[in-house]
Amino acid sequence: MKIELESIGTIHTEFKDIEGMPIQPTGAKGVEGKIVLDEKYAAGLKDLEDFSHIHLLYLLHKVEGYLLEVKPFMDNNTHxxxxxxxxxxxxRIGSSVVKLDKIEENTIYISNIDVLDGTPLLDIKPYVPQLYEDTIDELKIGWFESNHKKAKSQKSDDRFK
Amino acid sequence: MKIELESIGTIHTEFKDIEGMPIQPTGAKGVEGKIVLDEKYAAGLKDLEDFSHIHLLYLLHKVEGYLLEVKPFMDNNTHxxxxxxxxxxxxRIGSSVVKLDKIEENTIYISNIDVLDGTPLLDIKPYVPQLYEDTIDELKIGWFESNHKKAKSQKSDDRFK
Structure with missing residues (x-):
């Protein structure tokens, strides 16, 4: 089944190259960016400013092709x-939870953003963990268990170019 | 910018109609379903079973068109x-965090699933809140603050048909 989408705006950040970037929001704490939403969608932002955090879905537009098994930035094993x-x-859909700082017309100012400058935005959802967190009893995070703290300091390299 | 995607599998659930469904995972606690991933992607599941919860991105395939202001299921005001x-x-991309019960070849058995039977899958990501949760100091959830508990019991109606 083929699916056609259209970007609804663009994410602007200080990261101009796929190398040397933070690899997760926890490594991008305090990094500011902004989203310019297409003007035709601006009315969809009503009441969004009452949320402190938003969930962004975007296209990892510089990535070509895919791998079924990868050696991620934080591990030396293949998963x-x-x-x-x-x-x-x-x-190649990316997903980040970022802080919403303020909204001015169709521009949304955000922090903790870990994406490349010019990233096409697919969706904005309010971040409301209350809607699922009572379904999570015992959390297991697989190979991240011993590695997730690396996300704070490790930067991307060229392995997914 | 136009973007072409392709579903990577199908989510199967007991929900055959867009009305009368749970509206969030918290209302679907214990509801079992399964994902049949296209066989060509099966190698991408390696080590996924070490995670207790996964984040699904999928196409809300029965929805046509969009609204910029909506009266959501849980509120009488427009947002x-x-x-x-x-x-x-x-x-129309949907996002759910569900429990992973087991994987057999290219079939993933899941719980707490709140989507329609036959939903096209776009992506599976491991659910690792550690990768962003230290960036969240003070969480504000806007209009959900007084309404999010309704998600446990409220079912969908025909308003988004």
């Missing part, structure tokens, strides 16, 4: 791509 | 679509 957050994945 | 999780949104 299935769906057990990682590697950008080189089928449909 | 901008990006301040809600209404399905009638540009790019």
């Amino acid at each position: 299935g791509v769906f057990a990682t957050r590697s950008p080189k994945r089928p449909n | 901008g679509v990006f301040a809600t999780r209404s399905p009638k949104r540009p790019n």
